[in-house]
Amino acid sequence: MKKILIINGHPQKNSFCNSLSEAYKIGATKAGNDVVLLNLYELDFNLNLENGYSRQSLIEPDIQFAQEKINWAQHIVIVHPVWWGSVPALLKGFFDTALLPGFAFKYRENSVMWDKLLKGKSGRIIYTSDTPIWVYKYFYSAPSVNTVKHRVLGFCGITPVKVTGIGPIRKSKLEFRQKWMEKVEQLGKKGA
Numbered sequence: 001m002k003k004i005l006i007i008n009g010h011p012q013k014n015s016f017c018n019s020l021s022e023a024y025k026i027g028a029t030k031a032g033n034d035v036v037l038l039n040l041y042e043l044d045f046n047l048n049l050e051n052g053y054s055r056q057s058l059i060e061p062d063i064q065f066a067q068e069k070i071n072w073a074q075h076i077v078i079v080h081p082v083w084w085g086s087v088p089a090l091l092k093g094f095f096d097t098a099l100l101p102g103f104a105f106k107y108r109e110n111s112v113m114w115d116k117l118l119k120g121k122s123g124r125i126i127y128t129s130d131t132p133i134w135v136y137k138y139f140y141s142a143p144s145v146n147t148v149k150h151r152v153l154g155f156c157g158i159t160p161v162k163v164t165g166i167g168p169i170r171k172s173k174l175e176f177r178q179k180w181m182e183k184v185e186q187l188g189k190k191g192a
Helices: 016-030 061-072 089-098 133-138 143-156 174-190
Strands: 003-008 034-039 075-081 105-107 114-116 122-128 161-166
Touching: 003 016, 003 061, 016 034, 016 075, 016 122, 016 174, 034 061, 061 089, 075 143, 114 143, 122 143, 122 174, 133 161, 143 161, 161 174
Parallel strands: 003 034, 003 075, 075 122, 122 161
Antiparallel strands: 105 114
16 A cells, blocks of 8 residues: 555646546555545645745645645656646646755755655656657657656655656547546556
8 A cells, every 4th residue: 555645737627637637546546545636726825936945935834735745645646738848837836835945855065966855755747748749758858757757856856757648638539538547547556
């Protein structure tokens, strides 16, 4: 049994990412895992880290709750659409405000190195794209994947991180989406 946190980074409730998040949750729950689904569209927080890291701001209650769930989890699943080659502003703002120094990482004094404070956790990225996945991966070098996998999760010590890309979504048929929801449910059953 694993403690699994699913973070749905799509800003709309009525989205395919929401359905994928639910499918993963169903599979993981059926397999006996302890699962929490965090829909970022339900949280109340300021996306803009107004003071940056230069001055500590008050941590908002929903961000404190999210940090508690991140600490609790053994496996973290990030579900998001690719918008403009990246993640939606909601997910980027969540990373900025939740993965703070002292919580997710800590810079070492007089050094360019840092401590990865979320070590021991694994991850999975599930992203949707209107661009065919092979084009996004091989022609564009999958910028959102590189950012989330290496510069966000890896920077904080979350490894290994597996990746599932789904696309093209635009104009996809119901059968295509149902097939992917079944595959994602199977990933949830495996806790992978």
